[in-house]
Amino acid sequence: MYDLTDYGQMLADHVRMDPYAYALKTAVTPNSVVLDIGTSIGIHALLACKFGARKVYAIEPNDAIDLARELAEANGFADRIEFIQDISTNVTLPELADVVVSDLRGTLPLFGQHIPSITDANQRFLAPDGILIPQQDKLWVSVVEAPLNYNNLLKPWTEPYGFNMEPARQIVLNQWQHDDTDLIRAAHLLTEPTNWATLDYRTITNPDVEADVVQTAVREGTAHGLLVWFDAELLDGIGFSNSPQSGKVANVYGRGFFPFLNPVKLAEGDTINLSLQATLTDEGYCWQWQTQIHNQDDPKIIFADFKQPNTL
Ligand SMILES: C[S@@+](CC[C@H](N)C(=O)[O-])C[C@H]1O[C@@H](n2cnc3c(N)ncnc32)[C@H](O)[C@@H]1O
Numbered sequence: 479m480y481d482l483t484d485y486g487q488m489l490a491d492h493v494r495m496d497p498y499a500y501a502l503k504t505a506v507t508p509n510s511v512v513l514d515i516g517t518s519i520g521i522h523a524l525l526a527c528k529f530g531a532r533k534v535y536a537i538e539p540n541d542a543i544d545l546a547r548e549l550a551e552a553n554g555f556a557d558r559i560e561f562i563q564d565i566s567t568n569v570t571l572p573e574l575a576d577v578v579v580s581d582l583r584g585t586l587p588l589f590g591q592h593i594p595s596i597t598d599a600n601q602r603f604l605a606p607d608g609i610l611i612p613q614q615d616k617l618w619v620s621v622v623e624a625p626l627n628y629n630n631l632l633k634p635w636t637e638p639y640g641f642n643m644e645p646a647r648q649i650v651l652n653q654w655q656h657d658d659t660d661l662i663r664a665a666h667l668l669t670e671p672t673n674w675a676t677l678d679y680r681t682i683t684n685p686d687v688e689a690d691v692v693q694t695a696v697r698e699g700t701a702h703g704l705l706v707w708f709d710a711e712l713l714d715g716i717g718f719s720n721s722p723q724s725g726k727v728a729n730v731y732g733r734g735f736f737p738f739l740n741p742v743k744l745a746e747g748d749t750i751n752l753s754l755q756a757t758l759t760d761e762g763y764c765w766q767w768q769t770q771i772h773n774q775d776d777p778k779i780i781f782a783d784f785k786q787p788n789t790l
Pocket residue numbers: 480488489515516517518519521522537538539540564565566567580581582583591595
């Protein structure tokens with residue numbers, strides 16, 4: 479559950495907000511009916527009004543919607559925005575929307591009920607020639623040398639007062655981490671990033687994603703895990719990148735760090751076989767990542783064979 483500080487950070491993240499504002503400016507016309515799913519403090523709804531929307535439906539279960547109502551009033555848009563406190567899948571609207579805008583992602587777009595909510599919006603709310611913002615997200619993965627992230631993860635569980643903390647170590651090594659530390663930059667990538675999944679929101683129906691990826695070490699180094707991030711296309715040619723190669727600091731999403739069970743020394747040319755799986759359950763997404771690292775000259779020589787979480 480987000481609070482006002484979280485919503486303030488989302489609002490202040492210009493890497494994210496500026497392309498959203500530009501996409502709305504591009505899509506909204508004076509006759510537009512706009513649906514803002516997950517309006518929070520109402521920023522997309524306010525922008526849609528500013529760009530001339532005739533009517534905006536703004537849906538949000540969080541009590542932040544009360545502040546959104548006040549902000550609409552304070553900015554003279556209260557007569558054009560209809561606020562509905564609920565989740566979108568429970569709502570029916572009296573008309574179809576020309577533009578549906580949302581950002582229901584977490585660190586990664588595979589988060590909570592994001593995909594089912596978008597599928598539902600496509601089927602029930604979007605006019606046949608309507609515009610969906612965002613249009614698609616591309617998910618990327620790279621093997622990374624990240625000693626600080628890895629050591630920070632394990633530090634509390636490294637024999638405090640002489641106690642064996644192995645069960646705790648096993649838990650933290652089998653969970654992926656939200657990383658907004660900016661410690662992992664382009665120089666820490668050990669492989670070229672691979673686009674392992676594309677979520678096309680205009681057509682998506684399956685919330686589960688599974689992909690096998692083969693990567694090659696581009697230099698020698700010590701691999702500590704996988705870094706996963708996404709690039710967003712809000713409209714054709716309008717978007718943003720969360721890549722550590724973008725040269726920008728991590729924005730409000732951060733990136734996902736998937737640790738290995740132990741660090742693995744790589745030589746240039748070694749082969750890394752990855753299998754990534756995200757499955758939506760009643761409790762949210764369940765992630766699995768499998769890693770096999772082979773010697774470049776003799777594939778029978780396997781340096782690492784991790785199946786994580788190893789509790790499954
Ligand atoms: C990441 S925040 C984005 C807030 C705001 N739209 C922005 O871009 O700054 C996502 C918001 O969507 C809401 N939300 C998630 N799923 C929803 C759904 N199916 N219907 C309505 N709101 C939803 C959450 O409560 C949260 O406030």
